[in-house]
Amino acid sequence: MSALLRGVLLYGEGEPVDVLIEDGVISRIGAGLDEGDAEVIEAQGKVLLPGFVDLHTHLREPGREDTETIATGSAAAALGGYTAVFAMANTDPVADTQLVVEHVWRKGQEVGLVDVHPVGAVTVGLKGEKLAELGTMARSTAGVRVFSDDGHCVHDPLLMRRALEYSKALDAVIAQHAEEPKLTVGAQANEGEVASRLGLAGWPAVAEEAIVARDCLLAKHTGGRLHVCHVSTTGTVDVLRWAKARGTGVSAEVTPHHLLLTDELLASYDPVNKVNPPLRTSVDVQALRAALAEGVVDCVATDHAPHAPQDKDCEWSSARPGMLGLQTALSVVAQTMVVTELLDWRGVARVMSERPAQIAGLPDQGRPLAEGEPANLALVDPDARWTVRGADFASISDNTPFEGMELPARVVLTMLRGRITAHEGKVCG
Ligand SMILES: NC(=O)N[C@@H](CC(=O)O)C(=O)O
Numbered sequence: 001m002s003a004l005l006r007g008v009l010l011y012g013e014g015e016p017v018d019v020l021i022e023d024g025v026i027s028r029i030g031a032g033l034d035e036g037d038a039e040v041i042e043a044q045g046k047v048l049l050p051g052f053v054d055l056h057t058h059l060r061e062p063g064r065e066d067t068e069t070i071a072t073g074s075a076a077a078a079l080g081g082y083t084a085v086f087a088m089a090n091t092d093p094v095a096d097t098q099l100v101v102e103h104v105w106r107k108g109q110e111v112g113l114v115d116v117h118p119v120g121a122v123t124v125g126l127k128g129e130k131l132a133e134l135g136t137m138a139r140s141t142a143g144v145r146v147f148s149d150d151g152h153c154v155h156d157p158l159l160m161r162r163a164l165e166y167s168k169a170l171d172a173v174i175a176q177h178a179e180e181p182k183l184t185v186g187a188q189a190n191e192g193e194v195a196s197r198l199g200l201a202g203w204p205a206v207a208e209e210a211i212v213a214r215d216c217l218l219a220k221h222t223g224g225r226l227h228v229c230h231v232s233t234t235g236t237v238d239v240l241r242w243a244k245a246r247g248t249g250v251s252a253e254v255t256p257h258h259l260l261l262t263d264e265l266l267a268s269y270d271p272v273n274k275v276n277p278p279l280r281t282s283v284d285v286q287a288l289r290a291a292l293a294e295g296v297v298d299c300v301a302t303d304h305a306p307h308a309p310q311d312k313d314c315e316w317s318s319a320r321p322g323m324l325g326l327q328t329a330l331s332v333v334a335q336t337m338v339v340t341e342l343l344d345w346r347g348v349a350r351v352m353s354e355r356p357a358q359i360a361g362l363p364d365q366g367r368p369l370a371e372g373e374p375a376n377l378a379l380v381d382p383d384a385r386w387t388v389r390g391a392d393f394a395s396i397s398d399n400t401p402f403e404g405m406e407l408p409a410r411v412v413l414t415m416l417r418g419r420i421t422a423h424e425g426k427v428c429g
Helices: 070-079 098-111 134-139 157-170 193-198 205-222 234-245 256-260 263-268 282-294 329-338 345-360
Strands: 002-010 017-022 025-030 039-042 047-050 052-057 082-087 115-118 146-148 173-176 226-228 250-254 377-387 406-416 419-423
Touching (some): 047 345, 052 329, 052 345, 070 082, 070 098, 070 406, 070 419, 082 345, 082 406, 098 115, 098 134, 134 157, 157 205, 173 205, 193 263, 205 234, 205 250, 234 250, 234 282, 250 282, 256 282, 256 329, 282 329, 329 345, 329 377
Parallel strands (some): 002 039, 146 173
Antiparallel strands (some): 017 025, 047 377, 377 406, 406 419
């Protein structure tokens, strides 16, 4: 199949060009290209970016197919401009064996809308007691390169040390959910003025920062590779800056919701705003935006966390933490980083595609927009404005904290190795 994107702006820059895609590859870039027998897609003024890579997605299969499946999550990813996602290991059964990671990998391939890379658990059953068989998962067909107990912190420093040592041998990365559990027992909201006013037990910033600091020291000591999941506090940014300056093998992600929302939203007591780590203060939001622009925080990851109505439409303290993210990520990043002029579209390509692909070691994702490169692409309408409706999403669940919000910019087309996977809000293939 071949396609010609007519009149796009590469990274939103320069003069409009045509991009010809043949056999899964960008074959030509230039003005006024002859379409031959290619399907022509009129894309005047649209911004062409490399397809997005999400290092942190909960697809819920196996185990909670009532909330999301590999098929519905892949559809949401394609609609959001993603060409690769990393499916977190906190499924049922947990992705801590070759059997489970290969199952997820195979299902993702069968669906074929996005490359689904299973994340392997660091510890057996996410219990934090014994290392899972990292080597077996790495050598499996799924070729696991990202390991995480996300949802749980690898709390035991000896286990974390060993995991980081393995990461070196396996050319992998350990993605840590940084939460000192002894400091967050019963926690419901960011520890601070809002939580006190609402009578909610606090989740202090130091619970994240203490683990990030410890893990950066361990990563430096072992020479292993650490990735910090969903950075949420100003203090974590300070620790990361310090650790990177002394040559630590550490990278970090921030979620779209932590770039936009604050704990002031909790006044409604609507559990759609309950998430782990919790929404923080506007000071944290500003620090996270600046850190992403500067590169201290490397990339954006959604932490797409679908939940069933019975787990969200309930009393705050019994609601599960987590929010949808795949279909709103680009627009929230546009709102928080592009409209504010903290990043241009080339910067968006860096934080949503290039850096996550590098961190996970994906050779064919996050590549430059150039002839001969694989056609993993996201086409964005920079002038679109749209209103978020969770019920319209491809996800089975609809727990979006952005419901009813008007957001800028929208993904209009996604291509995976030259095949259109989403176009004008519809999934293809
Ligand atoms: N990020 C979330 O709020 N939820 C995650 C797991 C977790 O980190 O608690 C989930 O799996 O639902």
